[in-house]
Amino acid sequence: MTVLVGVAVLVCLAYLVFTTAVYVTLTVIGAVESLVRKQESRTDDFATLGVSRFTIPVSIVVPAYNEERVIAATTRSMLELDYPEHEVIVVNDGSSDGTLAALIDAFGLQPYEAFVRHVFPHSDVRAMYRSPEHPNLVVVDKVNGGKADALNAALNVARYRYVCGVDADTWFDSKALLKGMRLAVQDPARVIGVTSHMTTARKPEVAMSADPGRRRIDLHPLMAYQHLDFLRAFFNNRTAWSRGNYMLCSPGAFAIWRRDVLEEVGGYSRTFTCEDIEITFRIHEKYLREGRDYRILSLTDNVATTEGPDTVRKLVSQRERWQRVIDETVWHYRRMWFNRRYKSVGLVGTPFYLLTEVLAPAFEVLGLLALAGAIALGLFQPLTFVVMVAAIAFTNAALTASAILFEDLQSRSYRVRDLVVLLLYTPLDVVVYRPILLWARLKGSLGFLRGDKAWHKFERNERAPA
Amino acid sequence: MDDLVLRVGLVVLATAATAWVVLSLLVVVGRLRYERIHRQADERPLKPREAERLVRRAAGYPRTEWGRWRRVSALQRLERARHPAVPRLLRRVLRDPDPKIAAAAIRTLGDVGDEWAVELLVDALRDGDGSRSRVASELERLVPTPGPRLVPLLRDRDAIVRFWGATLLRPYPDRGESTLIELTWDSNPEVRAAAVETLGTRHGPAVETALSARLDDSEWFVRVHAARAVAHVVGAEAAPSITRLLSDQRWWVRTAAKDALRGMGADAVPSLLAMLTHEDLFARNGAAEVLQDVGFVDFLALDNPQSPLLERIYAAGGERYRDAAIARLEDGHLHDVEEARVA
Numbered sequence: 001m002t003v004l005v006g007v008a009v010l011v012c013l014a015y016l017v018f019t020t021a022v023y024v025t026l027t028v029i030g031a032v033e034s035l036v037r038k039q040e041s042r043t044d045d046f047a048t049l050g051v052s053r054f055t056i057p058v059s060i061v062v063p064a065y066n067e068e069r070v071i072a073a074t075t076r077s078m079l080e081l082d083y084p085e086h087e088v089i090v091v092n093d094g095s096s097d098g099t100l101a102a103l104i105d106a107f108g109l110q111p112y113e114a115f116v117r118h119v120f121p122h123s124d125v126r127a128m129y130r131s132p133e134h135p136n137l138v139v140v141d142k143v144n145g146g147k148a149d150a151l152n153a154a155l156n157v158a159r160y161r162y163v164c165g166v167d168a169d170t171w172f173d174s175k176a177l178l179k180g181m182r183l184a185v186q187d188p189a190r191v192i193g194v195t196s197h198m199t200t201a202r203k204p205e206v207a208m209s210a211d212p213g214r215r216r217i218d219l220h221p222l223m224a225y226q227h228l229d230f231l232r233a234f235f236n237n238r239t240a241w242s243r244g245n246y247m248l249c250s251p252g253a254f255a256i257w258r259r260d261v262l263e264e265v266g267g268y269s270r271t272f273t274c275e276d277i278e279i280t281f282r283i284h285e286k287y288l289r290e291g292r293d294y295r296i297l298s299l300t301d302n303v304a305t306t307e308g309p310d311t312v313r314k315l316v317s318q319r320e321r322w323q324r325v326i327d328e329t330v331w332h333y334r335r336m337w338f339n340r341r342y343k344s345v346g347l348v349g350t351p352f353y354l355l356t357e358v359l360a361p362a363f364e365v366l367g368l369l370a371l372a373g374a375i376a377l378g379l380f381q382p383l384t385f386v387v388m389v390a391a392i393a394f395t396n397a398a399l400t401a402s403a404i405l406f407e408d409l410q411s412r413s414y415r416v417r418d419l420v421v422l423l424l425y426t427p428l429d430v431v432v433y434r435p436i437l438l439w440a441r442l443k444g445s446l447g448f449l450r451g452d453k454a455w456h457k458f459e460r461n462e463r464a465p466a
Numbered sequence: 467m468d469d470l471v472l473r474v475g476l477v478v479l480a481t482a483a484t485a486w487v488v489l490s491l492l493v494v495v496g497r498l499r500y501e502r503i504h505r506q507a508d509e510r511p512l513k514p515r516e517a518e519r520l521v522r523r524a525a526g527y528p529r530t531e532w533g534r535w536r537r538v539s540a541l542q543r544l545e546r547a548r549h550p551a552v553p554r555l556l557r558r559v560l561r562d563p564d565p566k567i568a569a570a571a572i573r574t575l576g577d578v579g580d581e582w583a584v585e586l587l588v589d590a591l592r593d594g595d596g597s598r599s600r601v602a603s604e605l606e607r608l609v610p611t612p613g614p615r616l617v618p619l620l621r622d623r624d625a626i627v628r629f630w631g632a633t634l635l636r637p638y639p640d641r642g643e644s645t646l647i648e649l650t651w652d653s654n655p656e657v658r659a660a661a662v663e664t665l666g667t668r669h670g671p672a673v674e675t676a677l678s679a680r681l682d683d684s685e686w687f688v689r690v691h692a693a694r695a696v697a698h699v700v701g702a703e704a705a706p707s708i709t710r711l712l713s714d715q716r717w718w719v720r721t722a723a724k725d726a727l728r729g730m731g732a733d734a735v736p737s738l739l740a741m742l743t744h745e746d747l748f749a750r751n752g753a754a755e756v757l758q759d760v761g762f763v764d765f766l767a768l769d770n771p772q773s774p775l776l777e778r779i780y781a782a783g784g785e786r787y788r789d790a791a792i793a794r795l796e797d798g799h800l801h802d803v804e805e806a807r808v809a
Contacts, residue, residue, distance in 0.1 A: 013471070032532075039535035042542070043570035045603075052603040110797075111790035112758060113783055115751040117717050127790060159721070186569060186597045380468050387475040394482035401489035408497055416497050423490045 005373040009380075012367035019356055020395055027402050029240035034406040037239070037300045041410070046178045049185065050082050056185055057085035058177055058256070059158035063150030064090055064168040068098040070307065071168055072106035073205055078166065079134055083177040087136040089154040090168070094144025103139050107131040114138075120152035120267035128157075147252070148268035148275035155267055158259060161188075165276075167253040169307040171204040173212075176303035180256050183297060192258045193283065193296035195250040197234040197407070200226045200308030207305045212411060217418040218308075222315065224425050225433035226308045228400050235403040238298035246349030247296045248284065252276035253306045257283075272332075273453045274325040281333045284349075288342045302411045316440040323444025324452065326357045331448075361441040389430065396434075397426035512547045520544050524555045534562065538570040545574050553582050560586065560595045568596030576604030584608055588615045592627050605634055613638045620645040625654035632660035636667055643668060647676045655685035662688060666695025674700050681707055686716035693719065697726030702733030709737040713749035720752055727756045735762050739775070742782045754783035758791065767795050 049055050060078050064071050071090070078088045092100045103109060109129035123145035131137045142153050151165055162184060164177065173179070176196075184191040201207040201218035210216065217227055241247045250257075255276060262268075265282050268275040280296065287294050309315040330353045337354060339346035371388075374380040404422055408414070512520070523540040526533075541559055545552050556578075559571040572590065575583040584605070591601045605612045612634070619631025620642055632649055635642050649661035662680050665673050677699055680692035693711050696704045711723035727734040734756065741753035757763050757779055766776045780788040 036531055036535065039532075039539065040566055040570075043538060043566075043573050045573045045576065048573075048576065048603050048607050052606060054599045054603050054606070111793040113755065113787035113790045115748070115755055125786075127786065127793075186565060186600060380471065384468050384472045384475065387472055387479060391475045391479040391482060394479055394486050398482050398485035398489055401486050401493065405489055405493045405496070408493055412497070412500060416494065416501075419493055419497065423493060427486065 001373075002377050002379065005370055005377055006379060008366060008370035009374050012363060012370055015363045016367070016392070019360075022352065022356065023236060023399055026240040027236045027399055029243055030236050030238075031402065031406060033239040033243040034235060034300050034410060038409055041301070044179075044182055046082075046175055046182075049084075049178050049182060050175075051084060053084065054185070055084045055178075056162055056181060056188060057087075057160040058083065058181060059154075059160040059163045059259075060086060060088045060177075061151055061154035061158060061163050061165050062088065062090045062168050063093055063147045063154065063165075064095065064099050065093045065144070065147070065150070066095045066097045066099060067168040068095070068102045071099050072102050074168055074171060075103065075137070076106070077171050077205075077208075079137060080174065081172060081177050082174045083181075085160075086177060087138065087159060088134075089138045089140065089157050091140045091142060091150040091154045093142060093147070093150035100139070100141055104129065107134060107137060107139075109139055114157070116156045118156060119263055120155045121270075122149045122153040122156070125153060146270055148270045148272070151275060152267045152270075155259070155262060161259055162256055163259050163262065164254065164256045165252055166255075166304075167306055169204070170198070170253045170304045171208040171306075172254075172304045173208065173302065176254070179299065179301040179303055180254070183299070184256065184258075187295070188258070190293055190295050191297060192261045192287075192294045193247075193250055193280070194256040194299060195238075195247075195254055195297070196299040196301050196303040197230075197410075198251070198253055198304040198306055199230050199302065201305050202308065202310045204305035204307050212413045214415060215413045217414050217422060219418060219421050220310065221425070221432065222310060222312065223308055224422060225429060226315070228403070228422060228426065228429060229433070229437075231403040231407050232400055234298065235300065235406040236399055239300055239406075241349060242296070242298040244344050244348060245295065246284075246344040246352075247298050248280055248345065248349045248353060249277045250280045250296065250298075254304050272325065272328050273321060277325055278329045278332070281329050281336075284345045285333060285336060285342070288345060300406070300410045302407070302413055312436055315436060316443065319437055319440035320444040320447060323357075323361070323441040324448045326353065327445060327448035328453075330354055330358050358445075361438060361445050364438050365442065393427050393430040396430050400426040400429065512544070512549065517544070517547070517549055521549070521551050521555070524551075525558070531564070534564060534567050538567060541571070542574055545578060552578070553586075556583075557586060560590055565597055569600050572596045572600050572604055576607055579608050579611070581611065584612045584615065588612060588619070591630050592619065592622065592624075594626075598626070598630055602630055602634055606637065609637045613641055617642045617645070620649060625652070625657055628652065628654070628657045629660045632657060632664050636664045639668055643670075643673070647672055650676045650680055655683070655688050658683065658685070659688045659691045662691040662695050666691070666698050669699055678704070678707065681711065686714070686719050689714065689716070689719045690722040693722040693726045697729055702730050705730055705734045705737040706740075709734070709741055709753070712741055712752035713744060713746040720748060724752050724756050724759075728759050731760050732762065734760065738762075742778050750782040751784070754779055754787060758783070758787065763791050764794060767791055 062075065062078065075088060075090055090103060109131050111127050112130055114128055123143040125140055125142045127141045129139040138157055140153055140157060142150065155163060162181065164180065180194050180196050184194055200223065202220060202223055207215060207218060217224065238247060252275065261283060265286055269278050272278045309318050330350065333350065336342045336346045336350045338351055371380065371385060375382060375385055401423055404419060408419060520540040520543055524537055524544060526537060528534050528537055537559065541555055556571050556575060560568055562568050572587065575587050587601050587605050590596055591598055616631055616634050619627050622628050622631065628649065632646060635646065646661045646665050649657055652658050652661065658680065662677060665677055677692055677696045680688055681696060683689050683692060689711065693708050697708055705727065708723050708726050711719050714720050727738065738753040738757050741749050744750050763779055766773055
């Protein structure tokens with residue numbers, strides 16, 4: 001027994017050292033990329049891009065299911081984006097609440113019929129609406145078919161060369177599209193996909209209402225830890241993936257794609273729990289298999305704030321789904337694992353996902369059990385356990401602090417005092433927030449093994465009546 | 467094992483805690499420093515030694531990406547101070563093989579905006595230094611200064627240069643018209659499309675003839691531009707020939723035709739009604755859609771709901787089309803149409 005526990009402890013320690021080394025490496029690469037992007041942003045000319053007819057038009061596609069509390073306000077924020085030419089296509093995906101009524105009231109929508117292409121498959125459209133006040137707004141009311149289905153319906157209506165998939169609960173910086181599209185404008189032949197950094201809050205509309213430099217971070221502990229989680233994901237991971245050409249997740253809250261690329265791969269898949277990671281994997285797989293030159297980028301600009309769950313129950317529901325999606329996608333594309341044909345995606349990206357996302361819950365549980373066993377069997381003293389936890393906590397805190405540093409260097413968005421509070425939160429992340437995530441990821445992994453494909457949408461946070 | 471793990475753990479803890487403290491201090495101190503510097507104007511004159519250092523940096527050929535960005539920063543600082551070495555330095559940076567660095571030079575040239583800067587931008591457009599769309603954005607920002615330098619581009623041997631020349635002449639209605647008309651017959655379809663698009667903002671019989679000929683171009687995207695341009699230049703008289711494009715084999719041509727016909731309003735109605743019995747389903751759908759969008763269907767539904775013509779339009783549009791029209795009527799959306807009918 002003692003030998004078994006000892007081996008388990010060693011395996012888990014080896015895993016911990018390996019993943020920490022990977023994260024430190026990614027953070028260093030991410031730091032280089034962040035600094036380069038920072039330099040690059042000094043030469044951005046949004047005033048010129050914002051009025052230039054050479055800025056490529058974009059169709060924003062918004063799937064909405066039971067979003068009556070937020071849909072009018074978020075749609076308005078999309079219509080008001082600072083961009084020379086864009087349209088907003090909202091798809092009411094068979095909501096059972098008043099989502100459609102809220103849109104009709106807010107924008108004075110009128111029913112009409114448009115004969116659009118049927119390139120992407122989706123369930124039946126019931127009606128289409130447009131707004132006399134906003135000619136660039138189209139609302140599609142369709143039978144419920146899931147998020148991917150709604151996105152496909154919107155793609156059929158979209159008129160422009162680039163489409164930007166967004167979530168209906170997301171509020172945007174007024175320059176979000178300009179920031180996202182600036183590199184695509186420079187190299188539209190190669191840049192086929194772009195995403196950018198976003199954050200989370202209980203009430204994104206409040207977070208985004210202040211000017212950059214004065215924005216507040218939602219410092220409710222659960223939200224602050226989610227904010228830190230997003231920062232880590234974007235600044236320590238995705239910027240590095242982007243630099244290494246293996247950006248494997250364009251999140252659904254802000255994902256710009258060249259429309260013809262989506263056509264080539266047949267649109268969003270309706271057979272996965274969630275569409276965003278899968279479509280990114282699918283595009284990489286196709287383009288690398290065919291030996292094509294392309295870029296999918298993750299930029300460092302803060303473009304949006306999305307509504308995050310404000311209770312542990314909602315958070316677990318959301319993260320459980322995310323884990324299932326990762327498991328489904330990584331498993332489905334297992335032919336890319338360690339496959340030289342898929343270059344950095346096959347040799348770095350997919351193995352990274354496999355080791356740090358798919359297998360992580362198993363290793364974490366094994367580690368906890370092994371440590372408990374090691375203490376019970378006298379292999380470790382409790383002091384050793386405490387020191388190990390503290391070492392992990394501060395390693396994690398240092399990585400998170402670096403993400404805060406890069407984010408602030410890039411955007412200078414938030415108040416200094418909020419940044420200080422965030423920094424003070426970081427060492428406790430391991431003992432306060434990570435156990436919740438571990439629970440959610442375990443549930444997600446079990447859900448994947450059971451074949452669960454339900455969405456488990458979390459309820460929207462409470463708001464005062466408008 | 468316990469002792470070893472404890473020792474390693476303590477070392478990691480000490481290292482990580484130190485890193486955390488340092489990084490946290492960097493966040494706070496860096497931000498406070500930024501806010502202090504940000505309040506100071508960056509337009510102060512350069513001291514001679516500082517200028518010398520910046521010129522040296524801007525003139526170098528750094529190997530790393532970071533070094534190249536430092537070069538750009540130096541150049542921008544020199545430009546803000548209007549240093550005399552800037553034109554010479556910008557010419558070199560513009561030829562940097564890294565497109566991002568070249569883009570920085572292009573932006574700086576746009577900021578300068580002087581005659582020499584325009585000349586450099588036009589040269590960059592011709593020689594392909596940096597992103598041509600980025601150069602074009604800056605040249606358009608500097609209207610009217612680049613005008614005289616753009617006309618020779620129309621005669622360039624390189625089709626991409628002719629394309630950009632034709633595209634950029636749009637804000638100059640008095641320049642290059644005859645050459646643009648010639649370019650509507652260019653061997654390169656991109657050039658033909660650009661010439662058509664620019665001529666779409668002009669007027670005159672020669673322009674009308676040239677544009678109308680392109681409605682039958684062999685390339686679909688030229689027909690797209692031609693549909694829009696002809697609608698703008700020729701107006702309602704062109705409705706029959708544009709309506710014909712509703713049955714084009716390419717979706718985007720049909721969409722452009724619908725847009726063009728919508729813009730004509732009621733003037734397009736006679737041609738559209740003639741399409742309701744067209745053998746092509748898309749043509750019938752398209753005609754019904756435009757009739758809906760110009761308000762003709764709502765007008766007819768209010769004025770004569772039993773009209774056989776309305777039934778024909780509904781038949782061309784389909785069930786959902788009819789439902790939408792009835793819903794508009796029932797929901798009282800048609801105040802404007804009602805007022806127009808009464809008037």
